[in-house]
Amino acid sequence: xxxxxxxxxxxxxxxxxxxxxxxxxxxxxxxxxxxxxxxxxxxxxxxxxxxxxxxxxxxxxxxxxxxxxxxxxxxxxxxxxxxxxxxxxxxxxxxxxxxxxxxxxxxxxxxxxxxxxxxxxxxxxxxxxxxxxxxxxxxxxxxxxxxxxxxxxxxxxxxxxxxxxxxxxxxxxxxxxxxxxxxxxxxxxxxxxxxxxxxxxxxxxxxxxxxxxxxxxxxxxxxxxxxxxxxxxxxxxxxxxx
Amino acid sequence: xxxxxxxxxxxxxxxxxxxxxxxxxxxxxxxxxxxxxxxxxxxxxxxxxxxxxxxxxxxxxxxxxxxxxxxxxxxxxxxxxxxxxxxxxxxxxxxxxxxxxxxxxxxxxxxxxxxxxxxxxxxxxxxxxxxxxxxxxxxxxxxxxxxxxxxxxxxxxxxxxxxxxxxxxxxxxxxxxxxxxxxxxxxxxxxxxxxxxxxxxxxxxxxxxxxxxxxxxxxxxxx
Amino acid sequence: xxxxxxxxxxxxxxxxxxxxxxxxxxxxxxxxxxxxxxxxxxxxxxxxxxxxxxxxxxxxxxxxxxxxxxxxxxxxxxxxxxxxxxxxxxxxxxxxxxxxxxxxxxxxxxxxxxxxxxxxxxxxxxxxxxxxxxxxxxxxxxxxxxxxxxxxxxxxxxxxxxxxxxxxxxxxxxxxxxxxxxxxxxxxxxxxxxxxxxxxxxxxxxxxxxxxxxxxxxxxxxx
Numbered sequence: 001x002x003x004x005x006x007x008x009x010x011x012x013x014x015x016x017x018x019x020x021x022x023x024x025x026x027x028x029x030x031x032x033x034x035x036x037x038x039x040x041x042x043x044x045x046x047x048x049x050x051x052x053x054x055x056x057x058x059x060x061x062x063x064x065x066x067x068x069x070x071x072x073x074x075x076x077x078x079x080x081x082x083x084x085x086x087x088x089x090x091x092x093x094x095x096x097x098x099x100x101x102x103x104x105x106x107x108x109x110x111x112x113x114x115x116x117x118x119x120x121x122x123x124x125x126x127x128x129x130x131x132x133x134x135x136x137x138x139x140x141x142x143x144x145x146x147x148x149x150x151x152x153x154x155x156x157x158x159x160x161x162x163x164x165x166x167x168x169x170x171x172x173x174x175x176x177x178x179x180x181x182x183x184x185x186x187x188x189x190x191x192x193x194x195x196x197x198x199x200x201x202x203x204x205x206x207x208x209x210x211x212x213x214x215x216x217x218x219x220x221x222x223x224x225x226x227x228x229x230x231x232x233x234x235x236x237x238x239x240x241x242x
Numbered sequence: 243x244x245x246x247x248x249x250x251x252x253x254x255x256x257x258x259x260x261x262x263x264x265x266x267x268x269x270x271x272x273x274x275x276x277x278x279x280x281x282x283x284x285x286x287x288x289x290x291x292x293x294x295x296x297x298x299x300x301x302x303x304x305x306x307x308x309x310x311x312x313x314x315x316x317x318x319x320x321x322x323x324x325x326x327x328x329x330x331x332x333x334x335x336x337x338x339x340x341x342x343x344x345x346x347x348x349x350x351x352x353x354x355x356x357x358x359x360x361x362x363x364x365x366x367x368x369x370x371x372x373x374x375x376x377x378x379x380x381x382x383x384x385x386x387x388x389x390x391x392x393x394x395x396x397x398x399x400x401x402x403x404x405x406x407x408x409x410x411x412x413x414x415x416x417x418x419x420x421x422x423x424x425x426x427x428x429x430x431x432x433x434x435x436x437x438x439x440x441x442x443x444x445x446x447x448x449x450x451x452x453x454x455x456x457x458x459x460x461x462x463x464x465x
Numbered sequence: 466x467x468x469x470x471x472x473x474x475x476x477x478x479x480x481x482x483x484x485x486x487x488x489x490x491x492x493x494x495x496x497x498x499x500x501x502x503x504x505x506x507x508x509x510x511x512x513x514x515x516x517x518x519x520x521x522x523x524x525x526x527x528x529x530x531x532x533x534x535x536x537x538x539x540x541x542x543x544x545x546x547x548x549x550x551x552x553x554x555x556x557x558x559x560x561x562x563x564x565x566x567x568x569x570x571x572x573x574x575x576x577x578x579x580x581x582x583x584x585x586x587x588x589x590x591x592x593x594x595x596x597x598x599x600x601x602x603x604x605x606x607x608x609x610x611x612x613x614x615x616x617x618x619x620x621x622x623x624x625x626x627x628x629x630x631x632x633x634x635x636x637x638x639x640x641x642x643x644x645x646x647x648x649x650x651x652x653x654x655x656x657x658x659x660x661x662x663x664x665x666x667x668x669x670x671x672x673x674x675x676x677x678x679x680x681x682x683x684x685x686x687x688x
Contacts, residue, residue, distance in 0.1 A: 051591055078597035082596075088589055090611075091611065102596035105606060106597040106598055150596065245551075246552060250548065250551065308671065308674060309667070309671075312629075313629075313663070313667065313670070314631075314632035317632050317663055321656075321660070325659055403626070406537035407537070408537075409539045409540055420539060423543075427548075433551045437548060440536060440544060443536055443537060443540060448532075450535075451534045454534075458577070459583060
């Protein structure tokens with residue numbers, strides 16, 4: 001079990017965003033999370049690497065309780081790769097610099113080692129020749145792929161994607177989804193929050209539907225998309241796919 | 243501790259010095275009320291002048307602004323106060339201060355207004371002129387109001403600086419607050435008046451500083 | 466014009482006192498450099514400290530910075546030089562001037578750096594922390610480089626204004642340009658040294674103003 005979330009609750013003041021969520025992700029699984037905005041999908045992801053502090057519940061990553069008092073959160077975060085909707089590339093570093101920063105500072109690799117790993121990560125997302133380009137010289141799709149390479153370079157146990165293609169122009173979405181498909185095929189464990197239903201149908205092992213901070217239903221994509229038990233889910237999918 | 247209070251927070255001395263300090267404060271206020279509007283008007287004039295098509299006028303403005311921005315205000319003040327009498331121009335302490343401040347602050351305010359005017363999109367002028375407004379009217383009703391709003395933080399910041407700058411008038415014996423404080427100190431051989439003056443400055447200016455801080459954050463974030 | 470020349474351009478007097486003015490220029494440069502280095506370094510340190518968001522420390526920093534921004538620099542110099550001796554601390558004119566201006570620059574720099582740090586998008590913190598970088602590493606390698614770029618324009622402006630305030634040191638008999646010019650003027654009762662001093666300031670500071678402008682354009686954000 002790579003990720004084991006039990007009874008997760010998160011409130012922002014009076015607002016309860018997560019109302020007791022259980023999530024178990026096994027190795028090599030691609031878990032897809034869908035649901036309306038405000039359902040807590042992003043918050044769930046962000047709690048898993050403690051970008052948000054859970055109000056209660058437990059989260060174990062590779063068996064390690066990340067909420068434990070003495071835990072080295074920086075070490076935990078190396079095991080979890082995070083890809084953001086707005087890419088969040090460092091504008092003052094080129095692509096290679098973005099990818100290698102954590103390698104050099106956190107894993108303390110030498111510049112040569114780090115660049116070697118970095119170039120391979122960039123090659124994996126199809127951007128080897130853009131190593132020297134700055135974020136403002138890259139298209140949205142390219143920036144997001146560099147962001148994926150940045151997460152990959154640390155060889156995480158699990159990759160989390162928070163609406164990775166929502167900020168992209170439609171023509172560029174494909175390039176990012178292709179990278180994600182390849183990653184899945186190479187055996188990476190992934191949790192994806194997204195509206196890309198076709199991708200979910202073809203690539204996901206399990207689809208989870210969240211609403212109002214709870215998991216309403218989960219199952220194989222074929223079941224959840226075609227024969228969901230909750231009418232709410234049927235409505236939602238219909239509205240997304242027209 | 244005792245010594246500290248006696249030397250810096252001596253209430254007897256404060257009572258003695260209070261009248262002098264108060265009149266110094268009045269002079270500072272008077273100076274401010276004269277110098278700030280003068281500087282603003284001068285700065286606006288400078289900014290408007292730098293807007294003309296005439297190359298020489300624009301060049302002259304650039305020279306003027308660079309010149310007075312490179313000049314330390316105190317030096318300028320001394321030149322005006324001690325140098326001009328040699329040309330039989332006697333302005334007196336207040337007049338010298340006013341002139342020196344006008345020259346100095348108009349260049350800083352001028353830069354601020356100029357940046358403000360440039361920050362108003364050209365389309366605004368075009369739209370206004372298209373409705374038949376003259377160049378002057380466009381400036382007055384469309385451009386300058388927007389420009390001023392855009393650079394309000396800088397205007398406040400510079401005004402705060404000007405108010406603090408009034409303290410240099412003490413050097414040419416204009417009896418403003420700092421001068422009064424130093425006089426009181428030499429009369430009483432006690433530093434309390436200076437501490438009191440510092441506190442008065444703080445009380446008057448701290449609200450402006452807080453206001454400015456708020457604006458600064460917004461401004462840098464908007465870049 | 467002839468009158469002006471006779472009075473202000475007395476070459477003999479100028480030649481006589483030129484060496485003193487040069488000495489003064491040397492002092493001005495020393496103090497200014499020292500102020501810039503310590504002021505900006507300490508301002509940056511304070512801003513970084515503030516980034517840790519420890520309530521007490523942040524409050525202390527804000528209060529200190531507010532006080533230093535509200536008080537006129539001349540008042541601070543006077544306080545250090547004339548008030549401190551009452552408790553047995555006698556600072557030299559050099560130290561009093563340097564310390565005052567350095568503290569003032571520190572305060573302004575801290576506010577500017579802090580606004581810059583706040584302006585860096587939250588996503589940058591999140592992305593960096595998500596790759597396992599510690600708070601300090603994130604601050605140093607991701608946030609500060611971006612924050613600093615945002616702060617170059619306001620910082621260069623403020624630094625130039627404060628370094629020109631080295632002239633205030635003349636008030637406490639610091640042997641910089643103005644002081645030398647003033648002494649020369651009182652000895653010779655001729656205002657030519659004042660003009661020479663003014664010229665020295667221009668020679669020093671006009672390049673600084675242009676350098677500042679160059680720095681601003683070079684570090685303009687190419688977003």
